[in-house]
Amino acid sequence: MQRALAQVGIREVMFGADVSPGGQTVLHVFGTSPAVESAVEYPSPGTLLLVNDSVAEPWRRLPAPAPGAVPAPSADPDLLERTLRERLPGAVGVTEEEIAATEVRLGVPLPEELKALYRATRVSPAGPGGSGDWEADFAEQQAAEAAVGCELCSLDALFIFDADLRPCPWEYAAAQAVVTPSDAAVQGLVGSPGWIGFGSNGGDTFAVDLTPGPCGHLGQVILIDHEQHIGAELYGESLTELVLNGFERRDQPSRDRQRLPATAWVGDHHQLTDLVPAAHPDLEVVRIFRRSGTPLSLAPVVGLPRLRTLTAQPGTLADPLEVTGLSALEYLGLGADEWRVLLDAGAVPPTLLAARIEVHGDEHPSVIVDVANEILALRDRPLIDRTTVRGQLRLPDQPGS
Incomplete structure (x- = not known):
């Protein structure tokens, strides 16, 4: 048979x-x-x-508006850019024109910290799509990741982490519910048009969050677990804080869906x-x-x-x-x-x-x-x-x- x-x-x-x-x-x-x-x-x-x-329905759910959300006190684009330039002397970042083109492609304005990160370094993919010099691109990528603290996407590879990136069979998806408690920093969503993926830890995705929860900050960094279908965890209140203090693994609260x-x-x-x-x-x-x-x-x-x-x-x-x-x-x-x-x-x-x-x-x-x-x-x-x-x-x- x-x-x-x-x-x-x-x-x-x-x-x-x-x-x-x-x-x-x-x-x-x-x-x-x-x-x-x-x-x-x-x-x-x-x-x-x-x-x-x-x-x-959870895969159709859009984020609740967060009109009062502001960046965390630790968010400092100028300090972030200076720090990265010190760690990457001689690095050539992206241009304002490239940043503008990325905003058009994504359909959202990039937060100032993310702009500062890419002004300080250009991450060229090693291999197809790179400069053509594989060894130079790989070395540049390794240096940028060491300076930032995580595996970093090139500007061209920034992406919106929406619900389509978390496919799930109906049988399981129908049994899920998105819940955002009143004291949550991150909205309990499958994905969001305000989650901008910029890096990873080798399996999970780091994203800048432009649609934070009731107690979150605009531009906070979240970790999206590849083994979970819903939700993300707050990883750092700002990119500046993480680059200065490190992207080391942090204990996350237990999940109860x-x-x-x-x-x-x-x-x-x-x-x-x-x-x-x-x-x-x-x-x-x-x-x-x-x-x-x-x-x-x-x-x-x-x-x-x-x-x-x-x-x-x-x-x-x-x-x-x-x-x-x-x-x-x-x-x-x-x-x-x-x-x-x-x-x-x-x-x-x-x-x-x-x-x-x-x-x-x-x-x-x-x-x-x-x-x-x-x-x-x-x-x-x-x-x-x-x-x-x-x-x-x-x-x-x-x-x-």
Whole structure:
């Protein structure tokens, strides 16, 4: 089977086989669909994309305005430039024309500290795009990084760290919530048009932040962790402070993305065992796992204005039709039986952007795919192809085996 798939350029396929004791076999092979994200676990076909190019709400979230934000007291572009020139004697920086062209390319004005940094040094990429002298470019790059304290981008390589740079499957993205506490220095975003990436520590990104949190400073330096999908950490209140004192690794506070009131995980081994404590106007995400006792009613969260994601493992809901009371829902994950209730009642929420069939146990993949195709058909989305092959397996005691 692997050789046959390779011959037609298919990397993965979902299939199931029904084999009787006598060897009669029905093989079900399920194709792919452009409207389905790849499955993470079998036999789920994956997330059903009901609207083209849609992304979860945190990936659409823009930063809150920060009109009162000002640079930190330590921000001193003149001191920064003097310090770098002392550390890099003879270095030739970029021109004002190049700075202006970069601002046009990025669509935002560069903060004065970032301008000062590049006036003091020109970082040419070693290799393609450099001056042509690989050894000279590499030496210049090494010197600049030693002077600044981190791996540094050339001016041409400055970039806006927006949400597109943190792609995430719908299944996981829908369960995230962006939260910015009132005492936060950095807004809890996926990305921002005000995050200007200028360097790295070899894996994570350093950026100048022009959209700080309520207690942040304009132009502060943040670290964007490549292993996280949301948020960034304050690394220094200014570029001047970091260049003068060093970019050494700093301890960061622990992250807790599963927190009320924005998200609620309900189940025997999770933060809540009931929905009542989760009911809050700011609630965005509810995930219901296996729990002791009777199935849950959604009544406590019906009508909440921001509840956009609900996933419930099979058998955990008392009445799947209560889903119709969640008017802001954009992502829904239910078991096949619960989806069947909604489909038969014509009650699939029209606001959905994506959906998933939660699988727990030994559900036959044909049943799962049939339900998935019914959901896709409601939005005229491409269906999952399926092929059925019937045959007879030769058993060990049969002639020729």
